[in-house]
Amino acid sequence: MTLTQQMITVGMVVLGTMLTRFIPFIIFPAGKPTPKYIQYLGNVLPSAVFGLLIIYCLKNVSIFAGSHGIPEMLSIILVVLLHLWKRQMLLSIAGGTIFYMILVQFIF
Numbered sequence: 001m002t003l004t005q006q007m008i009t010v011g012m013v014v015l016g017t018m019l020t021r022f023i024p025f026i027i028f029p030a031g032k033p034t035p036k037y038i039q040y041l042g043n044v045l046p047s048a049v050f051g052l053l054i055i056y057c058l059k060n061v062s063i064f065a066g067s068h069g070i071p072e073m074l075s076i077i078l079v080v081l082l083h084l085w086k087r088q089m090l091l092s093i094a095g096g097t098i099f100y101m102i103l104v105q106f107i108f
Contacts, residue, residue, distance in 0.1 A: 075100035
């Protein structure tokens with residue numbers, strides 16, 4: 001890329017980031033009530049995203065080959081236990097990820 005192309009690319013990334021940050025405040029100002037369908041999506045989408053992530057992460061796991069899905073299942077159990085214990089999403093995600101990487105790198 002030339003210097004001009006790099007500058008245009010960086011500018012577009014900045015513009016895209018700023019638009020995605022500012023548009024919700026423009027569309028839904030503080031003085032007006034948030035539409036019911038947006039509130040509904042705010043309640044439903046987090047669970048749907050987690051469901052999609054679980055399906056995506058487990059789509060290529062075979063219980064008939066390799067490690068038989070044992071590291072994945074142990075990591076999922078740890079994530080659930082950590083979340084039930086501390087109720088901190090970051091701790092649950094980081095703990096499960098680190099545990100999975102240790103299992104895959106050193107045990108399986």
